[in-house]
Amino acid sequence: MTAALQTHESIIRDGRDDRDARSADAGSSPAEPLDRARAAAARVTDPEMPMLTLVDLGVLRDVAIEDGRVVTTITPTYSGCPAMATMRDDLQRELQDAGFEDAEVRVSLTPAWTSDWITEEGRKALKGAGISPPGQAPRHQGPVALTLMPTNRALTCTLCGSANVKLSSEFGPTACKAMYQCLDCLEPFQHVKEI
Numbered sequence: 001m002t003a004a005l006q007t008h009e010s011i012i013r014d015g016r017d018d019r020d021a022r023s024a025d026a027g028s029s030p031a032e033p034l035d036r037a038r039a040a041a042a043r044v045t046d047p048e049m050p051m052l053t054l055v056d057l058g059v060l061r062d063v064a065i066e067d068g069r070v071v072t073t074i075t076p077t078y079s080g081c082p083a084m085a086t087m088r089d090d091l092q093r094e095l096q097d098a099g100f101e102d103a104e105v106r107v108s109l110t111p112a113w114t115s116d117w118i119t120e121e122g123r124k125a126l127k128g129a130g131i132s133p134p135g136q137a138p139r140h141q142g143p144v145a146l147t148l149m150p151t152n153r154a155l156t157c158t159l160c161g162s163a164n165v166k167l168s169s170e171f172g173p174t175a176c177k178a179m180y181q182c183l184d185c186l187e188p189f190q191h192v193k194e195i
């Protein structure tokens with residue numbers, strides 16, 4: 001009995017050692033279901049800004065396994081963002097492809113998403129795509145005053161780096177982006193708004 005137990009333990013231990021060795025090896029696929037679910041969820045990109053994953057955006061808040069089911073939690077970016085339904089479907093599909101048939105996607109509205117949650121990686125990806133990343137989001141205390149004036153932002157041109165830029169439209173191809181133009185090199189570019 002003791003011998004059998006020891007053998008069993010050593011199998012578990014060996015298996016674990018083997019897994020540790022594999023995960024230390026770059027490029028190997030994670031073996032644990034939670035790791036696989038996280039990796040699958042991390043592959044989902046924003047339908048409007050495909051250079052960003054839901055992780056880069058800070059939209060993917062949690063991936064967990066509850067009673068054998070994968071449960072992911074997402075926080076929508078802009079309220080009423082039409083991309084949200086697509087993100088949800090894409091997340092479910094990606095998890096299904098990874099073998100998690102009955103994955104659940106939960107939506108968490110508090111705390112509200114802020115553009116500050118966009119990761120450094122995400123900001124680099126935006127810049128790489130010629131899109132100006134958001135600056136520090138405004139911190140609101142109490143009621144928010146509605147202003148019809150365009151927001152003043154200190155931006156630099158994504159092409160030449162000049163700070164001599166002007167806002168051409170507060171609404172770009174999507175509501176979450178504003179359009180700017182560089183007055184030096186004339187490059188028009190999009191800016192992800194701070195919220």
Ligand SMILES: [Zn+2]
Nearest residue numbers: 157160182185
């Ligand atoms: Zn420029």
